[in-house]
Amino acid sequence: MKRVSIWTGVLALATVLIPLSAAAQNATAPAATAIPRMPDGKADLSGVWEPPFVNDMSKNGKNQQGAGPLPYTEWAKAHLGDPSDSQAHCLPPGYTRALNAPFPIEILQRPDRVVILYENNNIFHVIFTDGRGHAKDLDPLWAGNSIGKWDGDTLEVDTIGFNEKTVLDTRGDPHSDQLHVIEHFRRTDATHIAYDVTIEDPKAYTRPWKNVRTFTLMPNWNLMEFSCEENNKDVTEGHIK
Amino acid sequence: MKFTWAIWAGLALAALPALGHHSFASEFDTTKPITVTGAITKVEWTNPHTWFYVEGKDETGKQTTWSFEGAAPSLLIRRGIIKTTLKVGDSVVIEGFRAKDASTVSSSTFVTFPDGKKLRIGVVGGPSDE
Numbered sequence: 386m387k388r389v390s391i392w393t394g395v396l397a398l399a400t401v402l403i404p405l406s407a408a409a410q411n412a413t414a415p416a417a418t419a420i421p422r423m424p425d426g427k428a429d430l431s432g433v434w435e436p437p438f439v440n441d442m443s444k445n446g447k448n449q450q451g452a453g454p455l456p457y458t459e460w461a462k463a464h465l466g467d468p469s470d471s472q473a474h475c476l477p478p479g480y481t482r483a484l485n486a487p488f489p490i491e492i493l494q495r496p497d498r499v500v501i502l503y504e505n506n507n508i509f510h511v512i513f514t515d516g517r518g519h520a521k522d523l524d525p526l527w528a529g530n531s532i533g534k535w536d537g538d539t540l541e542v543d544t545i546g547f548n549e550k551t552v553l554d555t556r557g558d559p560h561s562d563q564l565h566v567i568e569h570f571r572r573t574d575a576t577h578i579a580y581d582v583t584i585e586d587p588k589a590y591t592r593p594w595k596n597v598r599t600f601t602l603m604p605n606w607n608l609m610e611f612s613c614e615e616n617n618k619d620v621t622e623g624h625i626k
Numbered sequence: 627m628k629f630t631w632a633i634w635a636g637l638a639l640a641a642l643p644a645l646g647h648h649s650f651a652s653e654f655d656t657t658k659p660i661t662v663t664g665a666i667t668k669v670e671w672t673n674p675h676t677w678f679y680v681e682g683k684d685e686t687g688k689q690t691t692w693s694f695e696g697a698a699p700s701l702l703i704r705r706g707i708i709k710t711t712l713k714v715g716d717s718v719v720i721e722g723f724r725a726k727d728a729s730t731v732s733s734s735t736f737v738t739f740p741d742g743k744k745l746r747i748g749v750v751g752g753p754s755d756e
Contacts, residue, residue: 470649475674487701487749504700555649609700616672619695624731625652 418575420538423494428538428572430492430499433608434600436580438487441556442596452584452594455558461589464559471551474620475613477527478506479551480544480566481582490600491608492570499533499540499570504608512542519545525562527551539571553584561588576602654733658724661685662692666716671709673698678712678734678747680720694722694734697749707745712737722748 472478525548664682676696
């Protein structure tokens with residue numbers, strides 16, 4: 386009799402808590418559908434996503450909130466409008482600019498890593514989520530070295546180890562080899578990711594600044610081929626330097 | 627359909643154009659729009675940009691072969707524009723922005739066919755300002 390009453394209590398508690406839990410999720414997720422989850426319980430970021438095109442990380446645009454006027458250092462002011470443009474020459478576009486482009490990305494998630502495939506230039510980036518720290522004695526890299534950690538349903542990505550051969554956005558906002566990028570990816574519902582990126586670079590900016598975006602799931606899209614060297618006549622015909 | 631294009635045209639005027647691949651301002655000038663009426667002589671369905679060549683006259687009456695840079699094939703395909711949508715010999719009115727160097731190179735925005743069908747082929751002026 387006593388055992389029955391305990392189970393009755395558990396059942397009663399569950400009856401109260403399960404709807405509360407559902408209500409709490411609905412409160413944070415405007416869409417009616419719940420967010421997909423991995424077998425390990427982590428939010429699943431997998432899918433083909435359309436990020437907004439961010440030509441200028443300081444300005445607002447469709448599905449993105451700019452940082453406002455950027456706090457350039459004298460070094461950055463001297464490098465604004467640098468004629469070098471790695472992406473125009475089919476070299477790697479750089480970590481932030483790869484995601485700024487008007488092309489979709491695909492996110493592949495495993496328990497130990499999250500991989501981003503970019504249609505832009507058909508490049509990829511690996512974010513280790515297995516608890517390792519940043520690689521030691523990094524050579525300066527085009528896209529840096531990324532480690533990620535989960536905080537609830539939010540993936541925080543920390544990236545360092547950059548060279549100075551790229552710019553942050555199409556407009557040409559510069560960065561130095563001291564660039565430290567902190568990003569958050571949070572799947573807010575079945576079809577959206579809330580994303581933010583914070584730029585820390587004491588050589589180029591007097592304080593950190595942030596850009597906020599929304600990615601939209603495109604379930605019927607696949608990434609397509611992009612071969613930059615195929616016919617880059619803007620450069621080969623000398624339209625740009 | 628017309629309403630949709632009106633919205634896009636409005637956005638084209640309102641938005642600061644930019645190319646995904648390279649800086650728009652490094653090559654083109656938004657204060658120098660161009661409209662060419664003529665026939666397509668060549669289509670390059672390539673990355674990082676498509677290119678459309680049109681033999682015809684600009685608004686000043688200058689006759690030559692003009693080249694117009696378009697969006698990457700994948701971006702056009704997602705808008706329903708495929709390799710054979712613009713064909714050699716097609717009569718078109720093509721719009722865009724001229725190169726800063728006053729050459730015959732331009733960045734395209736829209737192409738209009740004789741039946742009035744208008745397509746956004748450029749990397750600028752769209753809903754997300756591609």
